[in-house]
Structure formats: structure tokens, C-alpha cells
Amino acid sequence: MAGTTATERAGTSRGGGTLYRGDLGMWSWVAHRITGVLTFFFLFAHVLDTALVRVSPDAYDKVIETYKNPVVNLFEVGLVGAVLYHALNGIRVMLVDFWSKGPKYQRPMLWVILAIWVAVMIPGTYFMMVRTVTDLFGGS
């Protein structure tokens, strides 16, 4: 459960090291993997679509045109959210690895990066969606 210390079951781990297992730190690691894998697959598609500039301006413009719709816009917000989490948690991972007090503060650092994530995503989502939303509902 979030906010509690990982409970140690006797004899289940070598040296009693349960810094991560079953705790928030583990879920941050799971999220780090998922966002990383998603970004890798996106990158695959993104390089292929950009490569169309080598085919013809028309081919490129046609594919980009299909991206200019509200659903893809939502995916973009999701992608930015995933990459931003991966980036912020990556900083946290490096602090855990290289800063002597990193392991001690891994949990508060998670709350800090989540707070930064929310603080960036609120205006970020606004600026990414404003065009789509006004096109959809703005009328004139």
C-alpha cells in the first residue's frame, strides 16, 4: 500500500533487502519500463513516417495530414506524459545511484517528480489540446 514501508517477510529476501520489492519504488520501476517500451515503439513509427520526406513532399504531407485529428492529439498528450515521466524518473534513478543519500530519499523523490509531472502536464496538456478543442467546439 502506498505510503507504508515495505513489509519484510523473514527469509524471503537475501539480506532483508526490500528497498524496492512490492513498494512504491517497484511501481515506479514498472512504470519506467512501460513508458520506455511505449516510447521505443513510437520512435519506430515516427522515424518511418519522417522518412517519407525522402519519398516525396506529397507522401509526407498526406501522412502528416492523417495525424491532424483529435484522437492522435490525445495520443500525443499521452506520449509526452510517458516521456516526461520516464525523463523525471530517470533523474531520480540517477540520484538513487550516484547520490549518497539517494536510496534513503527514493520515496520522497518519487513524490517530487510526480508533483513536477502534474505541474508540467497541466499547462502542457492545455497548450497541446487548445487548437483541437477550439476546432471541435469553437464553432466559427
Place this chain on the structure above:
Amino acid sequence: MSLTLDKPRSPRRPAARRSNLELYSWLFMRISGVALLVLVLGHLFIMNILDGGVHRINFGFVAGRWASPFWQFWDLSMLWLAQIHGGNGLRTVINDYARKDATRFWLKVLLYVSMVLIIALGSYVIFTFDPDITS
């Protein structure tokens, strides 16, 4: 004859052939991660936030951008670092979850082929981009 053997029953281990590959890959993830912080977050900010995102993207936009060696270098670095960083991450994920050796082998073949394909194609496109290409 007294033959002193330390652990007579332990299987004979092959000569140590440890490599530091995993250490270097761990280090690479951190170093490339720092570079990608700037490259990718900068890219996302410029492309998605400044002026309205994908709506202004077209061939002309790309042409204008790659007219500058700065952005060519930016995109090329981002391509290589992101592919190797992401590929190395996926390699770890495959190592963790593939149960059979054959599954692990073929997933990694697929991964490495896709990395080579994307890095080669992306680099080719950046280096040979022609703004005057006729459709």
C-alpha cells in the same frame, strides 16, 4: 598421496571470461539519459507546445528545419542515442521476461534488426534530405 582439493565435488568452471559489458551498458544508460533529457524534452517542447504542434507540420516545415546544420545534428544525435538507449532497455526487458532461450534469441534478433533499420534509415534521410525533391 595426499591430494588437497578445495571443493572436490564442485563442477569445473570454465576460465573466467567476465566482461564489463553490463557495466558499460548501465553507464551508457545514465550518460545517454542525461543527453536525451535535453534533446528529447527540447524536441517535444518545440514540436508540441510552441505554436500548435502537428498542425503546422508539413514538408516545408521539415525542409526549413533541416536547412540548419544545428537541427540536423540535434536530430541525428537524438536518433542514435534514443535508439541505442531504448534498444538497450528493451534488451534488458527481453532478458528478464523471455523464458526460453530460443524466444530470447529471436526477440533480440528482431530488436537488433529494428534498431539497425531505424538508425540506418533515419541517418540516411537526414544526410540525403533534398528540399527540392519533386513529387
